[in-house]
Amino acid sequence: MDGKLKQAARHLTETPLLELGQMADDCRVVLHPEHIVTFIVDRNINYTNVCVNKCSFCAFYKDEGSPEAYIIDEGVLMEKISETIALGGTQILIQGGLNPSLNIAYYSALLQKIKKMFTINIHGFSPPEIAYMASKAGLSIRETVITLKDAGLDSIPGGGAEILSDRVRQLISPRKINTATWLEVMKEAHLLGMRTTATMMFGTVETPQDIIAHLEAIWRLQGQTGGFTAFIPWTFQPGGSVLGREIIDSTGHATAVDYLRVLALSRIYLDNIKNIQASWVTQGIKTAQVALRFGANDFGSTMIEENVVKAAGVAFMVSKNDIIGAIKSTGFRPAQRDTYYNVLNYF
Amino acid sequence: MLEWHVSLRVFDKIYAAERLDSDDALELFHSDDLFGIGRAASSAAETRHDKKVYYTRNRHINPTNLCVNRCKFCAFSRSVGQDGAYAMTIDEILHTLAASASPFNELHIVGGLHPDWPFSYYLELISKIKLHHPHVQIKAFTAVEIDHFTKLSGLGLQGTLSKLKAHGLDMLPGGGAEIFNEGVRARLCPEKIHASRWLEIHEAAHNLGIKSNATMLYGHIETYEDRVEHLMALRQLQDSTGGFQAFIPLSYQPVDAVETTRYPSGIDDLKTIAISRLVLDNFPHIKAYWIMLGQKICQIALFFGATDIDGTVIEEKIAHSAGASSAPALTTAEMIHLITRAHKEAVQRNATYEEVQ
Numbered sequence: 001m002d003g004k005l006k007q008a009a010r011h012l013t014e015t016p017l018l019e020l021g022q023m024a025d026d027c028r029v030v031l032h033p034e035h036i037v038t039f040i041v042d043r044n045i046n047y048t049n050v051c052v053n054k055c056s057f058c059a060f061y062k063d064e065g066s067p068e069a070y071i072i073d074e075g076v077l078m079e080k081i082s083e084t085i086a087l088g089g090t091q092i093l094i095q096g097g098l099n100p101s102l103n104i105a106y107y108s109a110l111l112q113k114i115k116k117m118f119t120i121n122i123h124g125f126s127p128p129e130i131a132y133m134a135s136k137a138g139l140s141i142r143e144t145v146i147t148l149k150d151a152g153l154d155s156i157p158g159g160g161a162e163i164l165s166d167r168v169r170q171l172i173s174p175r176k177i178n179t180a181t182w183l184e185v186m187k188e189a190h191l192l193g194m195r196t197t198a199t200m201m202f203g204t205v206e207t208p209q210d211i212i213a214h215l216e217a218i219w220r221l222q223g224q225t226g227g228f229t230a231f232i233p234w235t236f237q238p239g240g241s242v243l244g245r246e247i248i249d250s251t252g253h254a255t256a257v258d259y260l261r262v263l264a265l266s267r268i269y270l271d272n273i274k275n276i277q278a279s280w281v282t283q284g285i286k287t288a289q290v291a292l293r294f295g296a297n298d299f300g301s302t303m304i305e306e307n308v309v310k311a312a313g314v315a316f317m318v319s320k321n322d323i324i325g326a327i328k329s330t331g332f333r334p335a336q337r338d339t340y341y342n343v344l345n346y347f
Numbered sequence: 348m349l350e351w352h353v354s355l356r357v358f359d360k361i362y363a364a365e366r367l368d369s370d371d372a373l374e375l376f377h378s379d380d381l382f383g384i385g386r387a388a389s390s391a392a393e394t395r396h397d398k399k400v401y402y403t404r405n406r407h408i409n410p411t412n413l414c415v416n417r418c419k420f421c422a423f424s425r426s427v428g429q430d431g432a433y434a435m436t437i438d439e440i441l442h443t444l445a446a447s448a449s450p451f452n453e454l455h456i457v458g459g460l461h462p463d464w465p466f467s468y469y470l471e472l473i474s475k476i477k478l479h480h481p482h483v484q485i486k487a488f489t490a491v492e493i494d495h496f497t498k499l500s501g502l503g504l505q506g507t508l509s510k511l512k513a514h515g516l517d518m519l520p521g522g523g524a525e526i527f528n529e530g531v532r533a534r535l536c537p538e539k540i541h542a543s544r545w546l547e548i549h550e551a552a553h554n555l556g557i558k559s560n561a562t563m564l565y566g567h568i569e570t571y572e573d574r575v576e577h578l579m580a581l582r583q584l585q586d587s588t589g590g591f592q593a594f595i596p597l598s599y600q601p602v603d604a605v606e607t608t609r610y611p612s613g614i615d616d617l618k619t620i621a622i623s624r625l626v627l628d629n630f631p632h633i634k635a636y637w638i639m640l641g642q643k644i645c646q647i648a649l650f651f652g653a654t655d656i657d658g659t660v661i662e663e664k665i666a667h668s669a670g671a672s673s674a675p676a677l678t679t680a681e682m683i684h685l686i687t688r689a690h691k692e693a694v695q696r697n698a699t700y701e702e703v704q
């Protein structure tokens with residue numbers, strides 16, 4: 001075990017980049033020998049931007065009293081969903097801030113309404129949101145997940161993980177749930193038969209050891225439950241947040257080379273998670289294409305909307321055809337998938 | 348479609364330090380062995396420059412976007428009277444330079460073929476710049492512009508270039524090469540000078556002691572064969588003159604006016620840089636031009652044989668008119684950050700690759 005951690009540390013700091021890429025590429029070929037790269041057509045809907053956590057890296061949140069604060073209008077939400085379905089979408093990703101004026105009854109009613117009107121997978125509420133609902137309602141995490149699942153929640157996105165190291169969390173998001181709680185939400189969901197993803201946001205104040213601790217925590221939980229469908233590493237986007245200004249002034253942001261290194265290590269380390277997503281939203285299309293040779297086998301989502309990242313100054317105009325074209329030009333075969341990585345269509 | 352996992356006899360040649368021929372180059376373009384190609388190119392780069400990666404503090408001046416050529420893939424040029432058309436006087440250019448907040452040691456001057464400006468405008472422009480900025484090197488006028496000047500000056504090619512040199516021209520940029528294959532060129536940019544003329548102009552410049560760069564615009568309607576033909580033509584000229592300093596592959600950015608929406612993938616960009624490094628064994632540098640590639644691919648290219656990332660570039664009008672999405676300028680600190688995060692040594696250079704400071 002110790003050997004594995006040491007080797008991972010070497011990969012993050014010493015192994016030549018192209019050697020590391022080659023190793024990751026070889027791992028990817030073993031798991032995905034068909035040269036297929038998948039993507040999902042979905043829409044990211046941010047139901048509220050009010051958040052009590054005020055994480056230092058977040059350019060999205062607003063105070064309750066801010067003139068820009070919002071809770072999504074239900075009509076607008078339903079309209080967005082029907083647009084998504086019209087565009088061939090199979091999933092909506094619903095996430096938002098920790099808004100003190102919303103409670104679990106609101107979420108349950110919302111889920112029920114969506115399910116009544118549409119046949120679509122609801123991928124929603126990252127662990128910080130679920131833990132917040134639980135504490136406000138005086139329910140356990142397990143009870144909260146059951147309530148949401150019964151109301152129509154299908155799967156859970158892996159956001160809010162940032163770096164699963166409490167030392168780092170204390171520094172960049174002290175009010176956010178700790179590592180144990182993040183893992184608990186995922187574990188309960190998995191035990192209830194729900195599938196989730198896992199993410200990692202790096203490029204802030206973490207050390208290589210923190211990154212490895214994160215991978216190890218995810219790998220261990222996956223060993224117990226098998227509930228993670230995919231792992232999605234991405235870099236902190238410095239634009240527009242408090243932390244961004246500090247990082248730019250001190251060590252400088254994570255670069256494309258840092259991204260490829262962490263991505264490749266993720267593919268090598270997480271041998272029990274089948275899919276690794278490239279993040280074109282944070283890296284741009286061209287680097288995401290390169291990522292397909294550094295361990296990634298999935299191009300993520302068409303992201304009809306991405307407010308959280310957009311607020312940090314990253315805006316990409318991309319359509320389903322752009323994604324298909326981007327994958328094709330790398331020599332891989334594009335395939336639209338559903339939430340569970342079943343292929344729906346080849347292109 | 349790429350061939351997956353071909354075994355490459357060409358690596359034997361590379362590691363025996365043998366010169367690659369056209370078939371070898373083609374085999375590399377058709378191969379999916381991104382890592383093998385990258386490692387070979389990287390070691391070719393390190394043999395020449397160790398861990399050094401060069402950057403410069405430069406400024407771009409585009410004196411006018413009026414152009415009699417109006418190439419169809421050019422989003423920069425305008426016709427007289429058209430919205431957004433402009434032409435700067437020499438005084439305006441001097442003012443812009445005088446007002447520059449950040450220091451620069453290289454000036455890159457390219458522009459449209461103005462319908463009315465006489466040859467004397469260009470001579471006066473560079474001599475006045477030299478007068479006010481004696482330490483700045485002037486890299487100016489693509490072969491397309493030089494060809495245009497020969498018509499204005501009536502001095503012939505050698506005479507025109509000598510005059511420019513005498514007035515302060517230090518080197519020629521590599522633009523206007525596009526892709527040399529005449530068939531593709533006729534479809535892509537029939538308005539431009541022929542490939543043979545481009546090569547003739549650079550040869551004449553080299554013979555007068557004017558160094559130059561070379562470019563290749565790829566990822567549009569050309570084939571891998573066309574790319575190889577282009578590289579081979581450059582290598583041949585370099586064998587006889589030695590006047591090229593850097594080769595700059597330019598990744599095509601689609602514009603509506605051209606019959607393709609295809610653009611190169613990030614993987615193609617990296618492979619093209621790497622293969623250029625391997626084939627152009629007589630070129631000192633392969634440049635990853637961040638304005639066209641974006642700073643991320645540009646940084647990754649440092650592992651694929653690139654040893655130059657151009658400059659801080661203030662005012663890059665041409666690529667941005669075509670919708671390049673990279674930030675319009677990079678600070679020196681950002682350049683150094685990209686290079687050092689790739690575990691390379693950042694070296695500031697001037698236009699002729701002398702180390703600065």
Ligand code: SF4
Pocket residue numbers: 051052053054055058059060061096097098128173176
């Ligand atoms: S990152 Fe999430 S939890 Fe933190 S402030 Fe932003 S919305 Fe709130």
Ligand code: SF4
Pocket residue numbers: 414415416417418421422423424458459460491
């Ligand atoms: S590419 Fe050059 S020659 Fe062609 S129209 Fe544009 S400025 Fe003129």
